[in-house]
Structure formats: C-alpha cells, structure tokens
Amino acid sequence: MSDLLRIDGLSKSFSVSAGLFARPLRLRALEDISFTVKQGETLGIVGESGCGKSTLGRCILQLLSPDQGQVLWLGQDITRLPAEEMRRRRRDLQIIFQDPLASLNPRLTVGEIISDPLRTLMPELKAADRRAKGLRIMEAVGLLPEMINRYPHEVSGGQAQRIRIAQALITEPKPLVCDKPASAPAVSVQAQILNLLADLKDEFGLTLIFISHNLSVVRHVSDRILVLYLGRIVELADGDDLYQDPKHPYTRALLTAVPIADPKRARQRNIDALQGEIPSPINPPSGCTFRTRCRHAIEVCAQQRPPLETLKSGRLVACHRWRELELRAADSA
Amino acid sequence: MDKVLAVEQLDVTFALHKSEVKAVSGLDFSLSAGETLAVVGESGSGKSQAFLAIMGLLAKNGRATGRAMLDGVNLIGMPPAALDRYRGRDIAMIFQDPMTSLNPSLRVRTQLSEVLVRHQGFAKDKAERAAVEMLERVGIPEPAKRANAFPHELSGGMRQRVMIAMALLCRPKILIADEPTTALDVTVQAQMLELFKSLTNDFGTALVLITHDLGVVAGVADRMMVMYGGRAIEKRGTDELFYDPRHPYTLGLLHSTPHVETRAKRLDPIQGLPPSLEHLPPGCSFNPRCAFRFERCVKERPPLIGIEGSEGRAKACWYDGALSYGKVA
Numbered sequence: 227m228s229d230l231l232r233i234d235g236l237s238k239s240f241s242v243s244a245g246l247f248a249r250p251l252r253l254r255a256l257e258d259i260s261f262t263v264k265q266g267e268t269l270g271i272v273g274e275s276g277c278g279k280s281t282l283g284r285c286i287l288q289l290l291s292p293d294q295g296q297v298l299w300l301g302q303d304i305t306r307l308p309a310e311e312m313r314r315r316r317r318d319l320q321i322i323f324q325d326p327l328a329s330l331n332p333r334l335t336v337g338e339i340i341s342d343p344l345r346t347l348m349p350e351l352k353a354a355d356r357r358a359k360g361l362r363i364m365e366a367v368g369l370l371p372e373m374i375n376r377y378p379h380e381v382s383g384g385q386a387q388r389i390r391i392a393q394a395l396i397t398e399p400k401p402l403v404c405d406k407p408a409s410a411p412a413v414s415v416q417a418q419i420l421n422l423l424a425d426l427k428d429e430f431g432l433t434l435i436f437i438s439h440n441l442s443v444v445r446h447v448s449d450r451i452l453v454l455y456l457g458r459i460v461e462l463a464d465g466d467d468l469y470q471d472p473k474h475p476y477t478r479a480l481l482t483a484v485p486i487a488d489p490k491r492a493r494q495r496n497i498d499a500l501q502g503e504i505p506s507p508i509n510p511p512s513g514c515t516f517r518t519r520c521r522h523a524i525e526v527c528a529q530q531r532p533p534l535e536t537l538k539s540g541r542l543v544a545c546h547r548w549r550e551l552e553l554r555a556a557d558s559a
Numbered sequence: 560m561d562k563v564l565a566v567e568q569l570d571v572t573f574a575l576h577k578s579e580v581k582a583v584s585g586l587d588f589s590l591s592a593g594e595t596l597a598v599v600g601e602s603g604s605g606k607s608q609a610f611l612a613i614m615g616l617l618a619k620n621g622r623a624t625g626r627a628m629l630d631g632v633n634l635i636g637m638p639p640a641a642l643d644r645y646r647g648r649d650i651a652m653i654f655q656d657p658m659t660s661l662n663p664s665l666r667v668r669t670q671l672s673e674v675l676v677r678h679q680g681f682a683k684d685k686a687e688r689a690a691v692e693m694l695e696r697v698g699i700p701e702p703a704k705r706a707n708a709f710p711h712e713l714s715g716g717m718r719q720r721v722m723i724a725m726a727l728l729c730r731p732k733i734l735i736a737d738e739p740t741t742a743l744d745v746t747v748q749a750q751m752l753e754l755f756k757s758l759t760n761d762f763g764t765a766l767v768l769i770t771h772d773l774g775v776v777a778g779v780a781d782r783m784m785v786m787y788g789g790r791a792i793e794k795r796g797t798d799e800l801f802y803d804p805r806h807p808y809t810l811g812l813l814h815s816t817p818h819v820e821t822r823a824k825r826l827d828p829i830q831g832l833p834p835s836l837e838h839l840p841p842g843c844s845f846n847p848r849c850a851f852r853f854e855r856c857v858k859e860r861p862p863l864i865g866i867e868g869s870e871g872r873a874k875a876c877w878y879d880g881a882l883s884y885g886k887v888a
Contacts, residue, residue, distance in 0.1 A: 274744035274745065274746060274747075275715075275744055382832050384832055412601040412602055412771070412832070412833055413601060413771055413772065413773075413812055413815045413816060414601065414811060414812070414815050414828045414829040414831075414832075414833070414848075415828075415832065416815070416828075417814075417815035417816075417817075417826040417827075417828030417829075418828045418830075420817065420826060421825050421826055421828065424824070424825060439744065439745065440745075441745065441819055442774070442816070442817045442818060442819040443817050445817065445818075445819050445822060446817035446818075446822060446823070446826070465822060466822070469819065469820065479746060480745060480746065481819065482749075483745045483746045483748065483749035484745055484819045485748070485749075485752075485772070485774040485775045485777065485778070486774065486777060486778070486818075486819070486820070487773050487774035487777050487801070487813065487816050487818065488777060488801060489777045489778060489780075489797045489798050489801050489802075490798065492777040492778025492779075493778050495778070499746075499749055499750055499753060500746045500749075500750075502700075503714050503715075503716050503717070503744075503746075503747055504744070
C-alpha cells in the first residue's frame with residue numbers, strides 16, 4: 227500500500243493565559259510527530275485526555291495550522307498551500323465530530339445538509355446531480371429517502387451521526403478523520419455506527435483516521451494504532467501486535483486498564499495500575515514525559531527524551547528501556 | 560445477609576405539559592449489606608431516576624410511589640426535612656460530574672468537615688482531622704495539603720475521589736454511584752474501580768453502580784439488574800448474566816460491546832433505538848427491536864418471573880428457547 231499521508235516533524239503549541247498581567251504560558255500540545263497513513267487503512271489514534279489526539283486530527287486537516295512540520299498529502303505539503311488551493315483540497319479532507327447534532331445547521335433540511343458541501347466544493351454539479359448524489363449517500367449510510375425533508379431537531383442521535391457521516395462522505399474524501407464518533411450513551415447505537423463505518427470503508431475504499439479514548443473501540447476498527455502520551459508518540463504498531471506484545475510501558479498499562487466484559491477474567495486480572503494522573507502539558511516532566519507514572523523509570527529517563535525508534539516491522543516505539551523490559555518479560559514467562 | 564434496602568413497586572412519573580410520562584414502573588429489588596449491585600441500561604431506561612426517587616432528588620415535576628424501606632422506614636414520600644436524617648448518613652449518592660456535587664467556593668477541608676459537623680455532631684477540629692484521614696483513605700496524595708485546595712484546583716480524578724470521600728465520611732450503609740467513571744480516563748477509571756472494591760470491603764458499604772457500560776462493572780459487581788423502558792428486565796448474579804443471559808436485550812447489550820482482546824469484523828448490535836418513554840410499544844417494550852419476538856410479545860407485557868424458581872434470578876421475557884443469534888458460541 228502506498229502512503230496517502232506523511233506527517234513529518236509536526237509540532238503545535240497553544241498560548242494559555244496565566245492571569246491578567248502574567249506572561250502567557252506555552253502548552254505544548256504536540257511535539258515532533260512523524261508517521262504515515264497508508265491508502266485504504268484505518269489508523270487509530272488513542273490516548274487519554276490532554277494527549278493531543280484531537281489536536282493532531284485537526285492539524286492533519288489544517289483546521290489548525292501546526293507551528294512546525296509538514297503534512298504531505300500524496301506528496302504535496304498542504305501546510306503551505308495558498309488559501310484558494312486549500313479550499314479545493316477540502317473535498318478530500320473531511321472530519322466528523324463527537325456531537326453530531328452540534329455540527330448540523332438547524333435551519334437546513336437533512337437533504338440540504340448532506341449535499342451542502344457539493345455546492346462549495348464541487349460547484350460544477352447541477353442541483354439534480356447534487357440531489358441524486360445525496361440520495362445515494364443517504365442509502366449507503368442507512369437513512370431512509372423520506373428523511374430528506376426533515377430538520378435536525380426531528381432526528382435521533384444515531385440518525386444525526388449518520389447524517390453527519392453522509393455529509394462528510396459526499397465529496398468522497400481521503401482521508402476521513404473521525405474524532406470520537408461513537409461516544410453515544412446508547413451502547414446499541416454506538417455498535418451500529420461502528421458497523422456502518424466498517425461497511426462504508428469496504429464500499430468506498432475509505433482511508434480512516436479514527437481518534438478515540440476508548441481502546442476497545444479503536445482496536446475494533448483499526449488496522450494500525452498510534453498511542454499518544456502528552457503530545458508525543460509512544461508507540462505505533464499493528465493492532466494485533468500492539469495488543470499481544472505492547473513494547474511501551476504506557477501501552478501495556480493502558481491495555482490492562484481497559485475493562486473486560488467477562489467477570490471471571492476481569493476479577494482475576496492484575497491491573498498494572500498506573501499511579502497518579504497525567505501531568506499538565508504546560509509543565510511536562512523532563513526527559514520521557516511518562517516517567518513520573520512509570521514503574522520502570524530510571525535515571526536516564528529523567529535526563530534524556532527517548533528517541534522514537536523504528537523497528538524492523540515498521541513499528542515505532544519511544545522508550546529507553548523497551549529492549550530490556552521485553553527480555554525481562556520473556557524471562558518471567 | 561442483612562437487607563439494607565428493600566424497594567417494592569417503585570413507580571416514578573413525570574408531569575409534562577399536557578401529559579404524563581412514566582420513567583420507572585413497578586421496580587422491585589433489594590440490597591444486602593456489603594454487596595455491589597450494578598444497574599445497567601441505556602439512556603432513558605429509568606436507571607438514574609429510580610435512585611434519584613429513593614434519594615428524594617427528583618425534579619419538581621416528578622412523583623414517586625411505592626416503597627423503599629431502609630431500617631423499617633419508607634423513604635418514598637418522606638418530607639425533605641425527615642429525609643435529611645437518612646440522606647448523607649445512611650444512604651449517599653455520587654454523580655458523574657463531581658463539580659455538580661462540590662461547592663466551588665469552599666475549600667475541600669471545609670465542605671468535608673461540614674458533613675460530619677452536621678450529621679454526626681463532631682466538633683470542628685475533630686471533623687477536619689477525620690476529613691483529612693478520609694482523603695488519605697481514598698488515595699489522595701498529600702491529603703493535608705490537598706484539603707486546603709478549592710475543587711477547581713484538583714484534577715478530574717482527584718475531584719471524584721474527594722466526592723467519594725465526602726460520601727463515605729458518615730460510613731453510610733448504602734452508596735449509590737451514578738456513572739462514576741464515565742467521564743474519567745481509562746487508567747483513572749481502573750484506579751476508581753479498585754478503590755470502590757477496597758472501600759466496600761473495608762466499610763461493609765452496599766454499593767449501587769449505575770452504568771450504561773456492562774464491561775466496566777463486570778469485575779466489580781456481585782449482582783446485576785438490567786433495565787429497559789423503565790422496568791427491570793433481567794436480575795441475575797454477575798457471572799450468570801454474562802455467561803448465560805436469558806433476556807434478548809441483555810444478549811444484545813453483550814454483543815454490542817467491542818472487546819479489546821479480539822478483533823471481530825462486525826458487532827451484533829441491537830437494531831433500532833431505545834424507545835421514547837412517552838410512546839412505549841404495547842406488550843413487551845423491547846419487542847420492536849427483538850430478534851426473538853413472537854405474537855404474544857406484541858400483545859402482553861411479560862412479568863418479571865423467576866428462573867428455575869430461585870429467588871433473585873429473574874427475567875421478563877416470554878421467549879423460552881435458547882438465546883443465540885443462530886451461531887455457535
């Protein structure tokens with residue numbers, strides 16, 4: 227598979243007010259992020275709150291401009307595109323958000339909402355073509371044609387998410403970024419949306435970037451998984467490899483903390499409970515940012531930032547001690 | 560074991576503009592000392608309203624009838640002043656968002672010690688010492704220092720711990736936790752569930768965990784009650800419910816949850832949406848979404864009946880055959 231996106235040395239920081247007369251603080255949301263997204267794959271991005279996963283999604287789509295680094299879309303750096311050219315590129319870069327109802331214009335009908343992107347992004351299409359395309363995509367996402375004249379307040383949460391997905395897909399984007407798209411309170415609706423995304427991926431050959439804090443959901447949808455901690459990549463690997471053989475202590479801890487829907491195994495399980503909570507990204511720990519919660523931290527972890535190593539399998543890991551830790555795990559087994 | 564709470568025929572009704580909607584119908588359950596009961600359901604299942612009714616915390620247009628017996632007294636219909644003798648002392652409730660329960664303008668020390676001064680008649684300095692001890696017990700590092708903080712100065716996990724500490728100060732017999740870990744990160748959620756386990760062990764508190772996520776409670780709950788459309792539809796021991804679900808809705812919930820260990824191509828979700836309480840379908844409320852329904856399900860509502868005659872195991876479903884989606888499990 228060829229690369230659709232190459233993210234290279236991406237950094238983004240925000241300025242945070244520290245009070246009326248104080249100098250604003252820098253919040254480093256992303257630091258030196260590099261990875262690739264292959265055509266047709268689903269890349270999961272996972273991490274706890276404040277890890278930068280949503281910022282990363284927005285930087286990839288140029289909804290936020292990164293401070294440093296490049297986002298290469300089929301070899302072209304889209305961080306430096308002139309505004310007009312970027313507008314044309316938009317049809318390829320789409321995102322869906324967590325709260326679908328908040329991103330639907332309450333004054334437009336479902337049909338208008340879904341075909342709206344075509345008016346600006348594909349102005350060459352006639353009204354009849356837009357309508358036909360809209361109906362086709364509605365069918366694909368499981369919306370009945372009679373919904374075309376309804377308004378957002380008349381639809382349920384699950385339908386709202388389907389409308390949003392249809393709207394995002396109508397310009398046939400590559401990639402589609404899904405930022406926590408299935409965090410609905412109804413478990414059955416969440417499962418329906420996940421199945422829908424899987425079907426659409428097959429039907430349209432989508433490339434998905436799937437952002438979530440829910441490791442079970444990410445695991446379910448993703449071919450490869452990127453783990454972020456405090457704005458840095460700690461690990462990137464195939465879903466199976468990551469689950470069966472996590473290399474980074476944070477990934478391991480994250481996996482053991484995921485609830486298991488199996489009472490006997492859940493009771494027996496030894497949770498590799500992390501101490502404390504994520505430090506503030508305004509004042510992150512020196513060296514490896516995970517060291518303050520890591521059982522394996524030694525002196526070097528506080529002094530040097532671990533480099534992001536590329537393993538033979540193409541896997542990425544950033545830990546000073548991953549080799550020894552792996553040996554130790556093998557010894558004790 | 561001692562029953563600390565017995566709820567019988569609990570109904571909760573809300574008056575709307577021109578009509579009424581029944582959020583909870585005919586709920587029966589009991590709680591024994593020290594046990595953990597998980598109440599599972601999707602939004603609108605009535606799981607939260609049932610417990611708000613028991614705590615006397617329903618919205619103004621809500622009305623509860625039935626019995627919730629605690630120490631031989633019925634909490635339902637009790638005037639607020641009388642309820643205050645039990646609330647906070649014998650039965651406490653915590654919520655998903657700690658900021659709704661913590662006073663943003665009071666230091667942690669002040670709001671915690673106030674509970675003991677008011678309910679137990681402690682002197683102020685003794686109450687403050689007890690508050691700091693409880694903060695330490697719920698795993699707050701440097702508790703004496705953190706006691707001086709305002710709620711907004713603490714992280715989400717810390718606030719949740721403060722709220723749990725506050726709820727446990729009077730050593731209540733019953734702690735009701737409504738989605739206590741939903742807003743937390745997964746590593747903090749794991750810490751919280753461990754904390755709940757050790758606290759119920761140490762204090763003998765009966766714990767009610769209200770949740771929409773079966774996976775979260777699998778390792779913690781002794782018994783489960785699944786709710787749908789305002790009614791309990793299955794009540795079982797945790798292992799029985801997970802390994803041998805008897806209600807199609809429970810089966811559907813189990814199949815809707817993605818697992819982190821295996822990557823299935825597709826989930827088997829329940830079709831359709833949870834019903835609106837204003838327009839519950841006739842017969843069994845679940846029937847329009849049920850893969851096993853037959854004629855009777857549309858006509859008659861199934862009562863909650865015992866399974867194999869034994870107490871505490873029950874389901875509300877007419878279908879008696881084997882439950883599976885035609886696949887070998």
